[in-house]
Amino acid sequence: MILKPSMFKYTLLIGLGFYSLTAFSQEEEQIPTEETQGKLGEIEVIRDYKPILADAVKIRQSPDLTNNRKYFSKPNYNIFDKKLDINTGTHRLEIQQVPPSRPDILTNNYAKIGVGNFNTLLGEVYISNGEDEALQVGGFIKHLSQKGSDFEGQNFGEQKIGLFGRSILEKITLNGEVGFNRYATRYYGFVPTLPDLNPDPIKQHYNDIYIKGELNSNHEDNEELLSYSLKADGYLFGNAFSAKENSFALSGNINKKVNAFNVGANISGDFTNVKSQDLSLGNHIARVNPYIRFQGKNYKITLGAALVSEFGGDETRNNIFPAVDVDFALVPEYASLYAGVKGDAVKTSYRSLANENPFLSETPFIDTTNNTLVVRNMLEKLNVFGGIKGNAGATLGYKIGVFYKQLSDVPLYAINPNNPTRYDIIYDRDEKNTVFGFEGDINLRISEAFSLGGNLLFNEYDMKNEAEAWFIPKLRVAANTRINISKKVYIDGELFFNDAMKAKSYNKFVGITTGDPNAPVTVSMPAFVDISAGIEYRATKQIGVYVRGNNLLSNNYERFLYYPRLGFNVIGGVNVSF
Structure with a gap:
């Protein structure tokens, strides 16, 4: 040398x-x-x-871990559920789970097959190009079907197929996905007082074709640079009859640092058309949210307003809501206080309602009194919230908060007065409806071998026109855990608790023979607990054998009145990574 x-x-x-x-x-x-x-x-x-x-x-100075950058572009990941979903209706709350420890050999693809009681059949394949962070391309396909034995027509079927991609370029990151979802069932509702009411349940299915894409500016060390994002979503949704909903939404954000604060705006437009029989109705929402953000070492204050316009339907509404957020680091890196005041128009979507309750009427939103379509968005006139959030190192993350909302046009599920196996959407239009509640999330990872997550949501509704907030429980609790017993044996479990609910029915359906048979009556639905657990044995580094049990307590519960869920069911099979 x-x-x-x-x-x-x-x-x-x-x-x-x-x-x-x-x-x-x-x-x-x-x-x-x-x-x-x-x-x-x-x-x-x-x-x-x-x-x-x-x-x-040698350098003795410790790094300053509190010197964080003030803006990071929000990453987006295409993560797909790999666990069995038996469609018990208990998946409404989604818990952000701590990821399990990584396997010895990382693989890009996997395939899973399984069979079980209730004629359960499961097949799933996921394929991607590899671990290149700058370019991700892949696809997935899934099939799940079941057939209950206690009630005629108690069938379920779900298929999903999709393609996704992600590319990190020099200045921007692109994400995209296109896919097709199908869910099929029957109107198998069973009324105990009228056992012969529904001898041959009618088939129902929902088709959902969707496409979405996102563009984000990459983070730069120079905070003076302009940051921006653009997102587009579109879907075609329809049932087995004449009901359809088509939607296209476009949203964007722009943010610029000026001296000691940030100036920016969120802009979005959601253009939706609902069709049923020969009727058609537009349901469009436009939003503009300018803001200014003051940010220091231990605080962040955002002041702004939201201008929301609803148009295209039978009503046109324009509202201005506050948009204020405060975040203060009480103990930096461990605990932060947050609070805010905001408002918005929450879209009433046939797609989201049918995903939660597939037993909606064949022609929803039709007002039979004057043969018109009625779609109303829920208005959050006031939403005040606050709480504490933080973490304790890499092992514990938590968030605890309370909220108070003033609502109008609250959409609720209600049994059709002429057919108890169908559900309609009704609205409580009073502007003084309120809801008070609190929520909590916790994620605990004790070691590489054990993780625990939980979520709690409590709601106390005060409805003005309706007697109750139909089918909305006051308390929901969900928890999950994963235990790696060894490098070859894994155990996971989930628990879901749904508090008692109130349902709106009629005298003629509950066996009351006195008085007006069409008079409404409140039916109490008991609380229920759904527990599921599974175990997987990795025979080799690429092949695993699994068994999973759902509704382990075999509770004969109902998420929606007159629609009993499946009892104890088990599924087992093989998964292969390659």
């Missing part, structure tokens, strides 16, 4: 440091003297150069 004169002085200083602290057992070297130091043009080193710093010159 030849050292040029420009590098000589640095080499000499390092060499002197080594010589003063360490004696080498290699052959003797000639050390430049004061006389010869300025005359030498080059030095030939006859051994490998191995720099070693003494303790005295």
Whole structure:
């Protein structure tokens, strides 16, 4: 190795440091003297150069972990559920789980098959290009079907297929997905007082074709740069009859740092058309949310307003809501206080309602009194919230908060007065409806082998026109855990508690023979607990065998009145990673 004169002085200083602290057992070297130091043009080193710093010159300053950047572009991941969903209706609350420990060998693809009681059949395949973070391309396909034995027509079927992609370029990140979902069942509702009411349940299915894409500016060290994002979503949704909903939504964000604060705006437009029989109705919502954000080392204050316009339907409404958020680090990195005041128009979507309750009428939203379509968005006139959130290292994350809302046009499920196996959408239009509640989330990871997550939501509704908030429980609790017993054995479990609910029925359906048979009556639905658990044995690094049990307590509960859910069911099979 030849050292040029420009590098000589640095080499000499390092060499002197080594010589003063360490004696080498290699052959003797000639050390430049004061006389010869300025005359030498080059030095030939006859051994490998191995720099070693003494303790005295090592850096002792600890890194400042609180010096965080103030803006990061929000990443988006395509993560797909790999666990069995038996459609028990208990998946309304989604818990952000701590990811399990990674397997010894990372794989890009997997396939799963399984069979069980109730004629359960499961098949699932997921394929991607690899672990290149800059480019992700893949697809998935899933089939799940079941057939109950207690009630005629108690059938369920679900199919999903999709393609996704993600590309990180120099200045932007692109995400996209296109897919098709199908869910099929029958109107198998069973009324105990009228056992012969529904001898041949009618088939129902929902088709959902969707496409979505997102563009985000990549994070730059220079905070003075303009950050932006753009997102587009569209879908075609329809049932087995004439009901359809088509929607296209476009939203964007722009943010610029100016001196000590950020100025930005969120802009969105949601354009939806609902069709049923020969009727059609538009349900469009446009939003503009300008804001200014003050941000310091331990605080962030956002002040703004939301201008929301609803148009295209039988009503046109324009509202201005506050948009205020405050976040203060009570104990930096461990606990932060948050609070805010806001409002919005929440879209009433046939797609989202049918995903929660597939037993809606064949022609929803039709007002039979005047043969018109009626779609009303819920208005959150006021939403005040606050709480505390934070973490304790890498093992514990939590969030606890309370909220108070003033609502109008609250959509609720109600049994059709002429057919108890069908559900209609009704609205409590009073502007003084309120709901008070609190919520909590916790994620605990004790070790690489054990993780625990939980979510709690409590609601106390005060409805003005309707007697109750139909089919909305006051309390929901969900919990999950995963335990890695060894490198080959994994156990996971889930618990869901749904508090008692109130349902709106009629005298003629509950066996009341006195008075008006069409008079409404409140039916109490008991609380229920649904517990599921599974175990997987990894026979090899690529092949695993699993067994999963659902509704382990075999509770004969109802999420919606007159629609009993499946009892204890089990499924087992094989999954292969490749």
